[in-house]
Structure formats: structure tokens, C-alpha cells
Amino acid sequence: xxxxxxxxxxxxxxxxxxxxxxxxxxxxxxxxxxxxxxxxxxxxxxxxxxxxxxxxxxxxxxxxxxxxxxxxxxxxxxxxxxxxxxxxxxxxxxxxxxxxxxxxxxxxxxxxxxxxxxxxxxxxxxxxxxxxxxxxxxxxxxxxxxxxxxxxxxxxxxxxxxxxxxxxxxxxxxxxxxxxxxxxxxxxxxxxxxxxxxxxxxxxxxxxxxxxxxxxxxxxxxxxxxxxxxxxxxxxxxxxxxxxxxxxxxxxxxxxxxxxxxxxxxxxxx
Numbered sequence: 001x002x003x004x005x006x007x008x009x010x011x012x013x014x015x016x017x018x019x020x021x022x023x024x025x026x027x028x029x030x031x032x033x034x035x036x037x038x039x040x041x042x043x044x045x046x047x048x049x050x051x052x053x054x055x056x057x058x059x060x061x062x063x064x065x066x067x068x069x070x071x072x073x074x075x076x077x078x079x080x081x082x083x084x085x086x087x088x089x090x091x092x093x094x095x096x097x098x099x100x101x102x103x104x105x106x107x108x109x110x111x112x113x114x115x116x117x118x119x120x121x122x123x124x125x126x127x128x129x130x131x132x133x134x135x136x137x138x139x140x141x142x143x144x145x146x147x148x149x150x151x152x153x154x155x156x157x158x159x160x161x162x163x164x165x166x167x168x169x170x171x172x173x174x175x176x177x178x179x180x181x182x183x184x185x186x187x188x189x190x191x192x193x194x195x196x197x198x199x200x201x202x203x204x205x206x207x208x209x210x211x212x213x214x215x216x217x218x219x220x221x222x223x224x225x226x227x228x229x230x231x232x233x234x235x236x237x238x239x240x241x242x243x244x245x246x247x248x249x250x251x252x253x254x255x256x257x258x259x260x261x262x263x264x265x266x267x268x269x270x
Contacts, residue, residue, distance in 0.1 A: 008099050009106055012092060017071050019051035020044045020078075024064035025139040026132050027253040031087060033133070039089035039100075040129060042082065044070075047095045054093075062142045079107035084213050086129030120171055120230050124210040127168045130161040131210075131254050162266065165258075169230045170249070171209040172239060177225040194241060197251060205248040205257065206240065217252035237263055 012018070021043045023030040029042040045051040048067060055065035070078050082103055090101040103109075110123065134157040143150060175193040196204050208231070209215040215228065231239060236247060237260075246259035 005099055005101055005105070008092065008094065009101060011094070012101070012106060013075075015046065015072065017069055018044050018046055018075075019048050020068050020070055021051060021055050021058070021065045022068045023132075023136055024066055026135055028085060028132060029082065029087070030058075030063075030065050030136070031085065031129065031132055034089070037089075040087050041089035041091050041100075042087050043091045043093070045093045045095075047093070050093055050095065062140055063136075064141065076107070079103065080110065081213055082107075083110060084123045084125060084128055084211050085132060086125035120228055121169050121211045123213075124168060127161075127164040127210050130157070130164045131249070131256055133157055134161045135254055135256065166233045166266065168210065169232050170236070171212065171215050172229045172231050173207070173209075173215065173219075174227045174229060175224055176227050179225075194239075196241070196244060197248065203245045204241070204243055205246055206244050207251045208236070208247045208249055210250055214250045214252065218250075234267055237267065 021030045022028060032041055033039070034041055043051075043054060045054070048069070051067040055067055058065045088103050090103055090106060092099045092101050134154070137150070137154060137157060173195050175195060176191075178191040178193065180191065194206060196206050198204055207218060209218070219226070236258075240247065240260060240263075244260070246257060246261075246263065249256040249258060
């Protein structure tokens with residue numbers, strides 16, 4: 001049976017704010033795959049108290065969630081970000097009832113033909129979604145290492161994530177602030193600088209991004225003269241600095257580490 005949610009959608013679109021459950025693990029909206037419809041869905045609420053009660057029920061299941069307030073002027077970017085994450089369904093609690101709303105009916109989907117023509121990955125939903133699902137479970141606290149079923153599930157999630165990783169292009173930032181004249185990507189020269197981050201052990205990792213939105217989240221110096229390059233998974237190793245331990249994907253949220261050894265093993269470097 002088809003349900004007409006037109007009124008509910010208009011009400012949602014006119015809200016001054018709503019509340020969303022975020023994963024404390026990925027720092028992104030908590031995503032679930034519906035076991036019956038296989039929709040990839042998130043949860044949002046009009047009432048903060050309802051959102052907190054929902055989050056509390058998951059914390060008790062060792063799924064750490066928190067409640068984030070989204071203001072009206074943030075909603076467009078929020079919904080656009082859901083497309084980047086591969087989400088297609090909103091479970092909307094309006095304080096009285098719960099409604100299942102197609103994301104496309106709430107916020108129009110970006111023009112896929114236009115995106116396909118872009119050299120840089122504007123959206124990377126398949127990759128984002130499999131990384132989120134894998135890390136939500138991998139980093140879930142208080143789990144038994146002897147749980148055979150969970151280990152099997154994690155292996156399947158990891159395999160699916162690796163398939164998407166190897167098929168993807170990533171954004172890499174190059175700082176050309178010190179370059180004199182016009183930057184030539186074919187002959188970069190010694191004046192370019194490769195951004196990097198350090199972990200608590202002072203180990204160096206180079207950030208890479210699944211899409212433009214993720215790069216913008218982590219862009220620390222808005223005044224830096226940055227050039228962006230699209231690099232496929234198989235091309236990553238040559239861009240890795242000698243003293244770097246590896247790459248870190250989307251450091252602003254999922255923070256997935258890809259070590260030099262992992263890359264060599266996956267790509268098949270002898």
C-alpha cells in the first residue's frame with residue numbers, strides 16, 4: 001500500500017530545526033540497513049527528548065549514539081551529505097507518529113549526469129556506506145572477541161568495503177602556496193607541500209577524501225592555495241611520502257587508516 005506523505009514532508013521541510021542520531025564512532029549520522037526493505041536509513045526527530053531516549057536505547061546495546069541538532073540553514077547541506085553517505089530513507093519521528101520518508105522526496109537528488117562529468121569525485125556513496133557499516137560494527141565497544149557470528153559478519157563487511165575501496169577514486173590535496181608562477185601538475189617541482197597529519201605516536205599519515213564534501217570538512221587553512229587531484233586506489237602508493245606510514249581516509253569523521261603494508265597487500269605489490 002502506497003502512503004501519501006506529502007503533508008508530512010512539507011512539515012519537515014518547514015521546521016526551524018530537527019534532531020538526528022549520530023554515531024559516536026564515525027561522527028556521522030547513524031545508518032541502519034532495514035532487514036525487510038534493505039533501505040539504508042537514518043533517524044531524525046522533532047523533539048530532542050525523543051531523540052535522546054532513542055539514542056539511550058542503543059547505547060544500552062553497546063551502540064554509542066549521540067543527539068545532534070540540525071538548524072534550518074544547515075538542512076540542505078545535511079541532506080546532500082546523506083546522498084554522499086548512500087542513505088535513501090529517513091525514519092522521521094514527529095512527536096506523534098513515525099513515518100518512513102524517501103530522501104529523494106524530501107530533498108532532490110543531485111544531478112548524476114553532471115556529477116559523472118566531474119573529474120573529482122563529488123559523491124562516493126557506495127564507498128562511504130560500506131566504510132560506515134564496517135566501522136560502526138568494528139569499533140563497537142564491549143564486544144567479545146570469541147563471537148564467531150560477529151567475526152563472520154565483520155569479514156563480510158570488510159570484503160564489501162575493500163571492493164568499493166579498490167574501485168574508487170579519491171581526492172588528494174596539494175598545497176601550492178609556495179610555487180612561483182603557474183603550477184604544472186606534470187612537473188610539480190620541489191616547492192609543493194603535501195598536507196599530513198600525525199597520530200598520538202607522532203606517526204605521519206596523508207589525508208585522502210572520498211568526495212568534495214569530506215575534503216571541505218577537513219580543510220584547515222582556508223587561505224592556503226590548494227590544488228586537488230583525483231587518484232585511483234591503484235595509484236595511491238606512488239603518492240605516499242617516504243616517511244609516511246600510510247593514508248587516512250576522511251579524517252574529519254570515519255578516520256579509516258590505510259597503512260603502507262595494507263595497500264601493498266591489497267594492490268599486490270611484491
